[in-house]
Amino acid sequence: MTPLGARLHPTIVDTISQLETALYQARASVSVRALTLSVTPEFSSQWLASQLEDFCQRYPDIELKMIVGYQRPDFGPNGVDLAIWLGRAEVGLVMEELLMDEEFVVSSPTLSKRLPKRYAIKAAPLLRYTGMRHTVLDWQRWYEQVLDHDVGDEMAEFNIGQAVENGPLFESFADMLAACRDSLGFALVRSSLVAKDIAEGQLVRCFVEVQPSAVSYNLLYPPNALQNPSAALFRAWLISQVNAIA
Structure with missing residues (x-):
């Protein structure tokens, strides 16, 4: 090893070690299948609650977190994956109509x-x-x-x-x-x-x-949200439930 290589060696070893740790943590996070859903209180209690048992039985390894309230859904990095919202979507979001009441x-x-x-x-x-x-x-x-x-x-x-x-x-x-x-x-x-x-x-x-009704219940999400397999599964399940009841 040259004198320059000897000086660089500790830094290179430390960098590779950090990279291996980051890759391990990324693989571990992928194994936890999680989904965060924003939904209004009425839809949660009167419609979704009676259907969720079916989703949990089909996908018991998906961790579903629900944020129930009237606040506009936050699709930021630490926000929600999907939202069931009464009304139109903001610009830049995908909107799929669920129920016309x-x-x-x-x-x-x-x-x-x-x-x-x-x-x-x-x-x-x-x-x-x-x-x-x-x-x-x-x-x-x-x-x-x-x-x-x-x-x-x-x-x-x-x-x-x-x-x-x-x-x-x-x-x-x-x-x-x-x-x-x-x-x-x-x-x-x-x-x-x-x-x-x-x-x-x-x-x-x-x-x-x-x-x-003047407005309908819609499913809202960012364009890349369905890259999360759990979000894609929930969306497909939700639409199948709506179609079965309609």
Whole structure:
């Protein structure tokens, strides 16, 4: 070894050792199959929760972390892989439509049976919850259809916006539905979030008026997100579940 080689040797050995350590850690991280999903509370509790057992049984080695809330998903280096979001995607993200819902009013079967034939919307409070976006606007869109069928002086004086503001306010969508099941009022809901309740007879569609939802549930992710095999598997599984129910 030349004098120059002798001086370089410790540095080269140390560099190679660091490279071997980095490669080992990279291989170890690949063996841990992980996925982080951002989802809204309503979709999590009313739709996804009942489906996740199937995913966990199919892919027991995938570690699924869920971030439940209304904050916009963070797709940064330490953020989420996929997001189920109600609304449009930001520029640069892939957006795949999952569910196109209808919106209609539900109540308990008990309340529905005792509604009057006319002016029934005035017979019980209009329920709402803190996370609900565009509450008054959605009710107003729905109510415009009622006016076409149930006109009269009494209804002309009825202010749907004020009725919504005066209605009971609940902490979550689940709490609002529980109150609705207990005959405490009407709830304006999306079809995908109450399918189970309606199938089991706990809630009923108490008015004929229905409207397409202004926004849909979408799957959002960065263009390179599916390079994570766990994200690709979850996406394929989620779409198959949606198609099976549709």
